[in-house]
């Protein structure tokens with residue numbers, strides 16, 4: 001039985017003080033979610049990770065938004081997995097569409113990061129999702145299958161089981177235009193079939209999230225779909241009241 005998961009991606013928002021204030025406000029709602037068998041987490045910016053980790057309910061997952069595949073060296077501006085581990089971070093988002101678009105991240109680069117995270121005992125959250133152009137051409141499945149095959153290349157079924165996959169159609173991110181539940185369900189069902197081809201029955205245990213304009217009032221529709229195990233939420237995860245609404249929506 002796959003446990004539901006709500007993960008807030010804060011993107012480039014909040015100072016350490018603002019992030020710690022959210023963390024303190026979220027303590028009870030984290031208990032509430034966990035007691036209802038829902039995992040919850042937030043992904044602050046690097047500079048907020050330590051403040052959030054120290055202030056938040058320890059049952060809350062705290063994830064980084066990115067990492068380097070290298071442990072150390074001449075990689076200006078990068079943050080390594082051992083550095084994240086040193087402050088108690090054991091989850092990390094990989095291959096968000098904004099990083100693919102603005103930082104030229106490829107699925108092959110994501111594959112190296114995912115392997116490095118798994119080797120360090122961390123949980124990667126691997127993002128995939130098609131552009132508006134691919135969506136309009138009816139090429140969503142081709143696009144997403146390529147991202148899955150390249151990003152998760154050469155993983156064993158046991159490794160794959162530890163990866164969370166997030167399907168986020170780019171045209172639905174931050175636009176207020178969420179994918180219909182039919183589209184999300186259809187694509188995520190396809191993602192699971194692709195994972196099954198690659199990893200056999202391990203695919204049944206893998207959690208797949210939907211992301212893209214998820215709000216407190218639409219989250220329950222996604223969660224109701226058999227293959228959708230949770231949500232990766234941007235804008236609506238920034239405010240504690242809205243975050244609580246998302247948790248409540250997950251349970252509806």
Ligand code: 13P
Nearest residue numbers: 009173174212213234235
């Ligand atoms: P929004 O929820 O703001 O559309 O962002 C989705 C997202 O990119 C989460 O990673």
